[in-house]
Amino acid sequence: MTAVLEISGLAKTYRSRKGVRRALDGFDMVVEAGQVHGFLGPNGSGKTTTLRTLLGLIKPNGGRMAVLGREVPRHLPEVAGQIGAIVESPQFFPHFTARDTLSLLADAGGVDRHRVVEVLELVGLRDRAGDRVKTYSLGMKQRLAVASALLKNPRLLILDEPANGLDPGGIREMRTLMRNLAESGMTVVLSSHILGEIQLICDSVTIISAGRRVAAGSVADVLAQHKSSSVRVRVEAGVDLLAVAQALRTAGAPTVELEQDYLMVSGVDRPAWITWALAQHNVWVSELAPVEVDLESVFLQLTGTAPVAGENRQVDQTAAAPAALQGGWGQ
Amino acid sequence: MSLYKAETRRLVKRRFTRWLVIGSLFALAAVAVGTAVTNSKVGPEQIAAAQAEAERYYQESVRYAEQDRLRCEAAKGTPEAGQYPADCGQMYTPSREDYGYQGYMTPTFDFREEFGNMVVTLAAILALAAFVIGASYVGAEWSTGGMMNLLLWRPKRLQVLTTKLLALLVSLAVLTVLTAVAWTGAFALIANLRGSLDSMTSGAWQSFALMELRALGLVLAAGAIGFGIASLGRHTALALGAVVGLLVVFQFGLVTVLSMAEVKFAEAWLLPIWVMAWMSKTVTIEDFNSCNYSADGCRPDQLTLTWPMAGGAMVVAVVLVVGTALWTMRSRDIT
Ligand SMILES: Nc1ncnc2c1ncn2[C@@H]1O[C@H](COP(=O)(O)OP(=O)(O)OP(=O)(O)O)[C@@H](O)[C@H]1O
Ligand SMILES: [Mg+2]
Numbered sequence: 001m002t003a004v005l006e007i008s009g010l011a012k013t014y015r016s017r018k019g020v021r022r023a024l025d026g027f028d029m030v031v032e033a034g035q036v037h038g039f040l041g042p043n044g045s046g047k048t049t050t051l052r053t054l055l056g057l058i059k060p061n062g063g064r065m066a067v068l069g070r071e072v073p074r075h076l077p078e079v080a081g082q083i084g085a086i087v088e089s090p091q092f093f094p095h096f097t098a099r100d101t102l103s104l105l106a107d108a109g110g111v112d113r114h115r116v117v118e119v120l121e122l123v124g125l126r127d128r129a130g131d132r133v134k135t136y137s138l139g140m141k142q143r144l145a146v147a148s149a150l151l152k153n154p155r156l157l158i159l160d161e162p163a164n165g166l167d168p169g170g171i172r173e174m175r176t177l178m179r180n181l182a183e184s185g186m187t188v189v190l191s192s193h194i195l196g197e198i199q200l201i202c203d204s205v206t207i208i209s210a211g212r213r214v215a216a217g218s219v220a221d222v223l224a225q226h227k228s229s230s231v232r233v234r235v236e237a238g239v240d241l242l243a244v245a246q247a248l249r250t251a252g253a254p255t256v257e258l259e260q261d262y263l264m265v266s267g268v269d270r271p272a273w274i275t276w277a278l279a280q281h282n283v284w285v286s287e288l289a290p291v292e293v294d295l296e297s298v299f300l301q302l303t304g305t306a307p308v309a310g311e312n313r314q315v316d317q318t319a320a321a322p323a324a325l326q327g328g329w330g331q
Numbered sequence: 332m333s334l335y336k337a338e339t340r341r342l343v344k345r346r347f348t349r350w351l352v353i354g355s356l357f358a359l360a361a362v363a364v365g366t367a368v369t370n371s372k373v374g375p376e377q378i379a380a381a382q383a384e385a386e387r388y389y390q391e392s393v394r395y396a397e398q399d400r401l402r403c404e405a406a407k408g409t410p411e412a413g414q415y416p417a418d419c420g421q422m423y424t425p426s427r428e429d430y431g432y433q434g435y436m437t438p439t440f441d442f443r444e445e446f447g448n449m450v451v452t453l454a455a456i457l458a459l460a461a462f463v464i465g466a467s468y469v470g471a472e473w474s475t476g477g478m479m480n481l482l483l484w485r486p487k488r489l490q491v492l493t494t495k496l497l498a499l500l501v502s503l504a505v506l507t508v509l510t511a512v513a514w515t516g517a518f519a520l521i522a523n524l525r526g527s528l529d530s531m532t533s534g535a536w537q538s539f540a541l542m543e544l545r546a547l548g549l550v551l552a553a554g555a556i557g558f559g560i561a562s563l564g565r566h567t568a569l570a571l572g573a574v575v576g577l578l579v580v581f582q583f584g585l586v587t588v589l590s591m592a593e594v595k596f597a598e599a600w601l602l603p604i605w606v607m608a609w610m611s612k613t614v615t616i617e618d619f620n621s622c623n624y625s626a627d628g629c630r631p632d633q634l635t636l637t638w639p640m641a642g643g644a645m646v647v648a649v650v651l652v653v654g655t656a657l658w659t660m661r662s663r664d665i666t
Contacts, residue, residue, distance in 0.1 A: 055483055057666070
């Protein structure tokens, strides 16, 4: 497979009167052709900054980037026609209609105006296309933004939080749309905070935290790498759970967590071993259910953003990347 | 080319642009109508009417003078006598020459005499409109995120900004040329109906044409400067209005301070003086604090501003503002 998007060692420092802020600190990312790629990270971790840099809107302080095999920002004008993008709820001139907005973009980019009707239909704005953007709801503006990104019929589609403000039906439509686009050969990069959504539609993900990559790869790989699977264990009523947990620990189970009326056991190779170990103590298992790890818990673990009772986590309190994960160009 | 067309379309589609153009044309139309209404043709009838009017005023004034003289005679020997001259015959009596009929004519529109002022009016109104249109056009693009959207399509920033500027200037030029033609036509018509075109020579026509050309230059410069300032500041027209207001206040403040400090030719710091110099070819400022003795008394020092000076200043301002806007655009972070 070929990489449609490669980023290596990207660095960006914002300077303002208040001082400097390292938004990106040696960030790497690779997206293969034809994939739907999830770009995840806590608030302020640098997702939008990465996408802006990639699209030539801001200047990086270091690092290399390539899109569709061309180095950017130097060769951006050559590939810009093949990148459709929305960056963080784009704004439109409020007094124009959706149709005017898109047809002006189409004119500026040399795209046939027929395409305007097509994309408006695609995002469900056909009947409201003659209304001024000012009168649109949040979700409708978001749909218009997606329409503007699709207008060029791009090879690479970059969407920064496209689901922002969409209704449940809209989110599902977006999901189908992404899949269809990917099947037609388009590569989609999707930043989102709705991890259930990402897990459903993405082939691969990159997780960023504090301006660095903390995980990357196919969804299955990331899940497998980062949390040993757990098993939920219930025993017959009336048995002392505390004693059972103790017994399992002495028998060699790495982690046993005591919950309300069951145990969570993780780090065990074969779940069947648990039945055996408990049978030794004359305790009979009534339920043994492997618990699927989900992207959300992996995300929270990797980025160190899991809520802690009694604390108000501040936006910049995130986990920094372990050094081993810092990859090089083209990795 | 496609970008240029799209930008022209965007500019013309904006309601703000449309309203401002309509408003300016309305103001101009009001000036033309006002001129037409207050002027009238000179013929034997008008002269006769004016003569009759002058005669009436003369007679009235003779009557008043006579009454005054009688009062003067009556006051002789009373305490009120001090208010009158000793010899009542010395008192003012009006003469017919003071009541020439020319002063009682309704005004007439002499094209050669008056069209120059009309071109200045045209230039001032259109230049103001051009400034605001240019500023709001690009300012709104920046503040609503339209510029960012556009740059996702056309990453060559300088090309985008210069194309926008070009679209603006060409549209302004078309507007100005059409309006100037209509303006000239309207006043030629007014002169025909309510005044005269008699003194117009081909040289005079040519001079008005050149004046209109300078008006075009002024309009384009104003548009470019508005565009440049708004692009630099990335603000909306409203904020820009505040800046302009501040500048005006600052300008008058500066002139007040300078003239209090008795700096020579303080008026030269006023922008309108330079606009006048550009449009009417020369403006002379006099310093009444100075005195150069000559045969006929005191002659004040003079400073003459000429149109090449004003034109040079204009070019420098445009290059400075637009150049800075382009230079900033080249490398700034667009967030
Ligand atoms: N224009 C700016 N000037 C200064 N700092 C900025 C600017 N834009 C972003 N930052 C900072 O850079 C960091 C990364 O911001 P970025 O917008 O890339 O985050 P993000 O991952 O998109 O977050 P979110 O999930 O909230 O959209 C943040 O700490 C932010 O405060
Ligand atoms: Mg963001």
